[in-house]
Amino acid sequence: MDPYDDTQSSPYDTLENARRARQVVTLCNRSALYSAALAGLLSVIVVLHYSPYLLSALVVSAAMAPLGLLNRRLALRGRHDLAGQLQFIALLVLVAAVGLLLDGFYPILAPGFLMLIADAGMILKPHHSYGIAGAAGVMYLASQVIHGSGFQGAQIPEQLSTVMIIIMILLSFSLVASTNIRSTSDLRRALDEATYNLIQANRKLKQASEMKSQFTARTSHELRTPLSSMIVFTDLALRDAYGPINGKLRSALTHVLTSARHLKAIINDILDLSKIEAGQLVIAQEEFELSRLAEAVQSASAALAAEKGLGFSVLVSPELPPHLRGDESRLAQTLVNLTSNAVKFTEHGEVEVRIEPAGLDRWRMIVHDTGPGIPEDQFETIFQAYRQLDGTASASKIKGTGLGLAITRHLVRLMGGTIQVESELGQGSTFTVELPLAAGVPVGEGPEPILAR
Incomplete structure (x- = not known):
């Protein structure tokens, strides 16, 4: 799946859409409930202290209840993005109307807008919430102009005004808090479900x-x-x-x-x-003669190299101790795999094997050939199981299973070593295996270099 293809949907998109739909429905329900409560309170004030501005605020508040129910129905029909935007715009209008039409309520305008913007950020898509923030900015600037022109809303007794402001603040906080709680709950539920599915998938894969x-x-x-x-x-x-x-x-x-x-x-x-x-392959730690490793490689590959007319040599450095500790059979398997591949894919020239020290506490086995070489973009591919090398200039038609190098790298890693490849097309390849050095029983000076051709 292309992550940048907008025409495709992921499981995350499905969960996110469902979460937003639930949040919008909850927002519409609470908005209808809160606006109905505010309309009831304003209707009492209108009866006691009638004013055209109070009546206008009452009408706006009363209109929020049916509008919230209509947006709820729209959200339930799958249009939750549109319903959420309409509902937030309606709430912005309500806050602006109350702040302007009721004297003493103007200070709640800015915090009210900010809380609605924060709520929109938790419910709507990012670009939709940016639109709500822009609408809030436009309304706030318009309110500033109107308020700065000397406009004065309806007078309400100070005590009643204080009570209404406290109620509106509490309702606003409860709206944001409920959105936050539901968002956290949805995210936890989605995380738990994803974790459970991942555990089940891992169990099945295992x-x-x-x-x-x-x-x-x-x-x-x-x-x-x-x-x-x-x-x-x-x-x-x-x-x-x-x-x-x-x-x-x-x-x-x-x-x-x-x-x-x-x-x-x-x-x-x-x-x-x-x-x-x-994870059942065990690497032994036993003493062995280094010369036997060279003999194993020679006996496995020298004859085939001679049949193809290739030069073949195995050189063991005298600086290495004659006895080492390790898994002789797996070391031989590693070196024979590399050497067999070199002989198999080399048509002209030679194959050279060198065993030498690599610092004070490590040693390495190097297999160099004059074969067709390996493209640099396939250096990693050749170590993958069941993968064949493509794009070389080899005239060899021999095809293998693609397991030799994969097993070789696994064995080298199990023995605490590393394997690297250097190659140039048409010039040949060099495989270098570097391993920890663990000397066996010390024996005087090492033997002369073993050169097999």
Whole structure:
């Protein structure tokens, strides 16, 4: 939904319209009630102290009651914005009439207008309340001109005038207070409802996520068992364990074994991602030899790089201790994922892996390739699950599941590290994984650099 599209409505708009409609109906009801009470009081004064100005004030007050009921009906029919504006203008006219037509009431004009403007701000839309404020300003200026010309309203006994002013002040305060209370109540109700809906939605999402993770884990386990059997028996057949096989059958079984291993790798990735999303993946803290990490990368990617005619090297800095503490299998998985991607998408040149210190308490694994490069606007996209890289100059037609880099970033974060990518189209890419350094059993000086090609 476009937040700037006025033709679309949001749930907030629906709630706000309902709130304003209730407020306008309440305003009309209270205005009719208060004006009727004021008209009753003025009618008594007119009988005791008749004056044309008093009669005019009585007529204006009496007219407010039916006008309030008409605006109420208009609001109930869905025209609450128009009804609210008409009602506030009528109240401004009432305050101006009382302030001018009754001698001694003029001082209540300014505070009365201000209270109505404040009330309009709590009930009407902002631009409608600005209109009410403008109308109040015009009426106040007109009243100033009339009052300054020497106009004098009807005389009322001082004690009665004081009582009326007190009553009008109390009624005005009660009108604003009731609007404020209702507004606060509506907002709290809306907040409670939104909070409840959010909690329910989160609960459903959590249940759906748990069910998805359980289904994925169970399905993955069910698939891995027969798949492992296929891999084992196919491998045995290729080793002539069941007797010699001809060339065509060997070629077919080789394709079966390659596809089965690829499918098993995908299933393992899906299972890892499910564990990560469920928060069930545990990172071990065990001592391991750094040289084994280099050997794992070499054994996993060197052969494929050689088949493609790529240069391939793994260099371990002698400045690192030969033994580290961490999760060797997850570190190897991280580095193999990055290296496999580099070899997969590089058609010419080389892939270089470096393992070196990064300060006093950190170390890093760097994978650099001379592949097609990655567009800068996709640096974040490549780490999202099930997303494929688009817009590169790669001639490679290999497509993956889009899980490798997503899992890699999750693993790096679980191990307390960071992963960064630098790339230039047509020049290659560099992935850098930086991790906390935890040395294992100290062993003299580190070995010479391990260079595998």
